[in-house]
Structures are given as C-alpha cells and as structure tokens.
Amino acid sequence: MPNFQLSHDVAVDMGTSNTRIYVKNKGIVINEASVLVLRANTRQSPVVAIGDSCEEFIGRANSEYRIVRPIRSGIIVDYENAQIMLHYFLTKAIGSRFYFKPRVVVTIPGLANAVQRQSVINVLGKIGVRQIHMVEQAYAAANAVSNEVKKAKATFVVDIGAGTTEVALISLEGMVASRSAQLGGDLIDEKIREHLDRHYGMEITDRIAEQIKYDLTDVREEENQDRIVVVRGRDKATSMPFTQDVKTSEICRAIHPVLMDIVGEIRQVLEMTPPELCRDIIKNGIILTGGSAQLPGLDTLIVDELGISVSVGREAEESTILGAGAMADHFEEISGRDQAGRQNG
Ligand SMILES: Nc1ncnc2c1ncn2[C@@H]1O[C@H](COP(=O)(O)OP(=O)(O)OP(=O)(O)O)[C@@H](O)[C@H]1O
Numbered sequence: 001m002p003n004f005q006l007s008h009d010v011a012v013d014m015g016t017s018n019t020r021i022y023v024k025n026k027g028i029v030i031n032e033a034s035v036l037v038l039r040a041n042t043r044q045s046p047v048v049a050i051g052d053s054c055e056e057f058i059g060r061a062n063s064e065y066r067i068v069r070p071i072r073s074g075i076i077v078d079y080e081n082a083q084i085m086l087h088y089f090l091t092k093a094i095g096s097r098f099y100f101k102p103r104v105v106v107t108i109p110g111l112a113n114a115v116q117r118q119s120v121i122n123v124l125g126k127i128g129v130r131q132i133h134m135v136e137q138a139y140a141a142a143n144a145v146s147n148e149v150k151k152a153k154a155t156f157v158v159d160i161g162a163g164t165t166e167v168a169l170i171s172l173e174g175m176v177a178s179r180s181a182q183l184g185g186d187l188i189d190e191k192i193r194e195h196l197d198r199h200y201g202m203e204i205t206d207r208i209a210e211q212i213k214y215d216l217t218d219v220r221e222e223e224n225q226d227r228i229v230v231v232r233g234r235d236k237a238t239s240m241p242f243t244q245d246v247k248t249s250e251i252c253r254a255i256h257p258v259l260m261d262i263v264g265e266i267r268q269v270l271e272m273t274p275p276e277l278c279r280d281i282i283k284n285g286i287i288l289t290g291g292s293a294q295l296p297g298l299d300t301l302i303v304d305e306l307g308i309s310v311s312v313g314r315e316a317e318e319s320t321i322l323g324a325g326a327m328a329d330h331f332e333e334i335s336g337r338d339q340a341g342r343q344n345g
C-alpha cells in the first residue's frame with residue numbers, strides 16, 4: 001500500500017538482544033533479534049540475513065557464515081554492521097521513499113559514555129535521520145509503566161535486559177538517582193555455560209543455556225522443587241555429543257551471584273534516595289521491566305533481600321520502546337529540551 005505520510009516520528013531501542021522500532025500512530029512495528037549473518041570470504045555484499053531471519057543460521061557452526069551481534073551491553077561495538085542492521089529495520093518500519101527524513105527518539109543505556117553516545121548519533125545520521133533525541137533506557141521504561149514520572153512522586157524502575165541492568169529513581173521528569181551495569185540475561189546464560197563446563201566438561205550452545213534458564217520455575221533454590229533437566233552438549237575434550245542430567249538447584253546456585261549483583265545495584269540506588277521520596281517507594285514499590293524481569297522468582301528474591309514490594313511491569317520486554325514511543329508521539333514537546341538528568345550514579 002502506498003505510504004502518503006511525508007515525515008515520520010519514530011522511537012528506536014537497539015537492545016543487546018532485540019531491536020524494537022515504534023512508529024507514531026502505528027505502535028511497535030519492529031521487534032527482531034539484533035543480529036546479522038554474514039558470508040565469510042566474499043567480495044560481494046556479505047549480508048545473508050538480518051534480524052529474525054537469522055534464526056535458521058544460529059547454533060549451526062559453519063565456516064561459510066559469520067554471526068554478528070553489533071550491540072553489546074547496549075553499546076554499538078560494530079559500527080558498520082549496526083548501521084546496516086538499523087538501516088534495514090528502519091526501512092522495513094517506514095519504507096525507503098520517505099521525503100522528509102524521520103525524527104528519532106533513541107534509547108541509550110546509562111553506562112554509555114560520550115563517545116558511545118556519539119556513535120549512536122553518527123549511525124542514525126548516516127542512515128538519514130533528521131533529528132535525534134536521546135533518552136536513557138530506565139527513563140523510557142519508567143515512562144511506559146508509570147503515569148507519575150512528571151509528578152513530584154517517585155517512580156523506581158529496574159530494567160533488566162540481555163546486556164544491562166538499568167536502575168533509576170525518577171521524579172518530576174528527571175533521574176534523581178541511577179545506576180547502569182553490565183548485568184542481565186547474557187551473563188546469566190554465561191554462568192550456566194560455565195557451570196556445565198566446569199562440572200561436567202560439557203560445552204553447550206548459547207541457545208541451550210538460554211533454554212535451561214527459561215525452564216527454571218523459581219530462581220530461589222530453596223523454593224525450587226528440585227528437578228532434573230536433561231542437557232545436550234558436547235564433550236569438551238572429545239567433541240562427542242552427550243547428554244547430562246543436571247539439577248535445577250545447581251543452575252540456581254550458579255546464577256545466584258548475578259542476581260545478587262542486580263540486587264546490589266538496586267540497593268545502591270535506594271541508598272541514594274532522598275528521604276522525602278522514600279515514602280513513595282515504600283508505598284508504590286519497585287517496578288521491574290526488561291526480558292530478564294520475567295525470570296521466575298526474581299521479584300520475590302528482591303522482596304526478600306530488600307523488604308520492598310516489587311511488581312513486574314506489563315509487557316516487560318517492551319516497556320523501553322513503549323516509553324520512548326510515547327515520547328516520539330510528542331516530539332515537538334521534547335525537541336529542544338534535552339532529556340532531564342543524564343547523571344549516572
Ligand atoms: N521468560 C523469560 N525468563 C527469563 N529470561 C527471559 C525471559 N524472556 C526473555 N528473557 C531474557 O531477556 C533478555 C532479553 O530482554 P530484552 O529484550 O529486554 O533485552 P535487550 O533490550 O535486547 O537488552 P539490553 O536492554 O540489555 O541491551 C534475554 O537475555 C532473554 O534470555
């Protein structure tokens with residue numbers, strides 16, 4: 001169908017694991033893996049697949065193809081491929097024949113430094129974006145899950161993604177206190193891989209590590225009705241495939257340090273909270289967002305450790321893009337005004 005809209009206001013959330021694009025008046029139109037498959041050793045265009053269409057290549061070792069993830073911990077680590085990927089997604093979202101260039105609200109992790117922020121601006125500039133407004137991911141997530149970010153009330157949000165955990169206390173549209181750390185689903189998967197390697201000499205794929213995580217019913221091992229999961233992998237020494245029975249309590253113990261580090265990040269922001277906002281936090285609790293917020297029992301673990309109520313936001317994985325999208329819906333209002341509070345604890 002022809003697209004008669006001349007200009008587009010768009011929000012982009014380039015996550016470590018997933019890229020999401022929101023288009024004003026349409027909602028989320030892209031939600032795909034942040035990944036490319038490139039053909040190795042070729043002079044022609046090496047791009048074989050981008051986004052979800054890479055699925056069939058992932059986990060299949062093949063010297064002909066290279067799997068590239070241009071975003072790590074929310075930061076662009078492969079500039080050229082990030083640009084190819086984003087151009088592809090943006091074109092898919094709004095079409096290639098736009099006359100006026102789009103205006104973009106783009107999310108950024110709090111831990112990104114000035115150079116890393118600039119490289120996001122450069123990538124968007126190269127693919128023809130006219131105006132860019134940057135927003136920290138925790139602020140965007142809070143904007144989606146709370147209608148109080150503009151008020152003098154406190155909103156406490158924790159966005160736990162694949163690469164980063166973003167903790168922020170927001171009041172009057174500003175970040176009162178925040179932390180951003182390289183903690184998330186990828187590190188949890190890595191701990192599972194490390195455990196199987198160390199205890200069983202077994203190598204497993206990223207996909208299998210993630211699947212073991214999905215199969216947990218409660219991350220608090222004492223609550224866990226210990227179950228056995230059958231894990232498929234390769235013998236580290238012989239490369240022969242084999243299966244191993246593994247107890248879920250072992251997995252919970254292996255990932256526990258990462259979860260406690262997440263709790264530690266939350267605790268630090270709570271300690272920075274001005275006394276006048278503490279009442280709101282005790283009353284409203286902490287809101288978890290991001291894909292890893294869905295880890296079963298993580299909410300209860302945080303309640304047990306910190307004694308503050310915790311809820312998991314609706315559409316946890318999409319909070320950041322929905323909050324940034326709500327800002328793109330009012331681009332005139334936000335443009336010219338830099339997002340309040342870039343300070344990062
Ligand atoms: N039901 C679930 N249980 C546990 N983990 C989950 C679940 N669903 C998704 N995840 C994890 O959530 C992560 C993806 O979340 P999300 O899409 O919020 O990350 P991202 O935005 O790409 O990353 P980041 O914001 O850190 O750059 C992955 O690590 C995935 O394994």
Ligand SMILES: [Mg+2]
Pocket residue numbers: 013015016137161162290320
């Ligand atoms: Mg994210």
